[in-house]
Amino acid sequence: MAESAGGLKRFYIILGVVVVGGLGVLGYLLSKPATVSIPANVTIQPSDTAGFRGYIKGSDSAPVEITEYADYQCPFCQTFATLQMPTIEERLVKTGRLRWRYRDFPLQQHPFARLAAHSAACAEEQGKYWPQHDRIYEGQSEWASASDAAGIFRRYAGEIGLDLGRYDACMSSGKYAGRIQASYEEGVRAGVTSTPTLLVGGRLYQGRFDSDAIGRLVDSLAPRTASTQ
Amino acid sequence: MIFRMGAALMSLLGVFVSAYLYLYKIGRIGTLACGSGSCETVQASPWSRFAGVEVALIGVVGYAVLFAVALLALQPPLAARRWPADLLTALAALGVLFTAYLTWLELFIIHAVCRWCVGSAAIIVSVLVLALLARRGAPEPRAT
Numbered sequence: 001m002a003e004s005a006g007g008l009k010r011f012y013i014i015l016g017v018v019v020v021g022g023l024g025v026l027g028y029l030l031s032k033p034a035t036v037s038i039p040a041n042v043t044i045q046p047s048d049t050a051g052f053r054g055y056i057k058g059s060d061s062a063p064v065e066i067t068e069y070a071d072y073q074c075p076f077c078q079t080f081a082t083l084q085m086p087t088i089e090e091r092l093v094k095t096g097r098l099r100w101r102y103r104d105f106p107l108q109q110h111p112f113a114r115l116a117a118h119s120a121a122c123a124e125e126q127g128k129y130w131p132q133h134d135r136i137y138e139g140q141s142e143w144a145s146a147s148d149a150a151g152i153f154r155r156y157a158g159e160i161g162l163d164l165g166r167y168d169a170c171m172s173s174g175k176y177a178g179r180i181q182a183s184y185e186e187g188v189r190a191g192v193t194s195t196p197t198l199l200v201g202g203r204l205y206q207g208r209f210d211s212d213a214i215g216r217l218v219d220s221l222a223p224r225t226a227s228t229q
Numbered sequence: 230m231i232f233r234m235g236a237a238l239m240s241l242l243g244v245f246v247s248a249y250l251y252l253y254k255i256g257r258i259g260t261l262a263c264g265s266g267s268c269e270t271v272q273a274s275p276w277s278r279f280a281g282v283e284v285a286l287i288g289v290v291g292y293a294v295l296f297a298v299a300l301l302a303l304q305p306p307l308a309a310r311r312w313p314a315d316l317l318t319a320l321a322a323l324g325v326l327f328t329a330y331l332t333w334l335e336l337f338i339i340h341a342v343c344r345w346c347v348g349s350a351a352i353i354v355s356v357l358v359l360a361l362l363a364r365r366g367a368p369e370p371r372a373t
């Protein structure tokens with residue numbers, strides 16, 4: 001009996017060591033700033049793409065639609081988004097001549113591209129996709145080489161007025177990983193190999209673009225009428 | 230006695246492994262120490278929830294129950310009885326069945342295997358084996 005009591009005592013000591021060790025490790029992990037990663041090898045579910053065909057800017061009745069396949073960490077996409085897109089939006093989208101559809105095409109060599117795309121998708125949940133989209137592109141040089149891009153995206157989310165509790169829950173769930181991968185795979189099927197690539201009327205345009213070239217393209221597809229002059 | 234102790238110790242390890250996965254799932258831990266993206270793939274999949282509850286949370290509760298039963302089974306009045314070992318065996322068998330279902334999902338539906346889930350599977354199987362051994366060592370129920 002005394003031997004059994006001694007054995008039990010030793011066992012409780014071991015148990016105590018395991019409890020202290022386990023709680024110590026969990027406590028250490030909880031004290032570290034949270035970083036998030038979005039996986040690429042997800043199984044795409046029908047719910048990932050149900051009713052979703054990209055992020056849209058512009059009128060449903062616009063005569064021309066351009067689909068852009070882009071990567072948040074691609075420098076050309078950044079230049080296009082920050083320098084050309086404001087003019088395109090002003091001259092073509094807001095005048096009802098062009099509808100812009102943005103689709104994610106995160107390239108493998110860009111480690112934060114999916115995270116950025118997911119951050120923007122989480123902003124969409126709160127009706128602020130485009131502000132977060134623009135902010136991520138504007139800050140590309142800041143986060144592209146950072147060790148904690150997730151923290152920077154979170155800061156942007158706060159700056160544009162997102163509810164950070166909801167944003168954090170969305171990011172840690174990784175719920176849009178399938179949607180992002182579906183968008184990428186659709187781009188691959190369409191023949192996209194680099195970013196940015198524009199898909200206009202079934203034709204792919206790759207390389208660098210400026211707002212004037214886009215304007216000429218829209219003109220050729222839908223000539224201006226007197227009312228849109 | 231030693232098998233019941235082993236079952237308690239392994240269940241406690243299971244509590245910590247599940248708690249780690251659950252804390253990741255609710256966003257309190259940023260990345261999983263996984264060595265590949267497979268753990269995140271599994272955690273981000275729709276099958277990371279079962280009947281609306283996080284699978285990792287089910288693990289925390291399940292292992293905590295196993296731990297409590299194994300500890301109770303060590304207490305002097307119950308240490309010489311067989312039924313606590315029977316209960317431990319039944320609960321561990323349930324855990325193994327659930328783990329088998331989750332492993333099947335990983336292999337054939339999600340197509341990604343999370344190393345922490347493999348670790349948890351090894352733990353629950355070891356709890357079942359220890360519970361079975363504890364059951365064998367316990368005296369038979371007395372006929373009344």
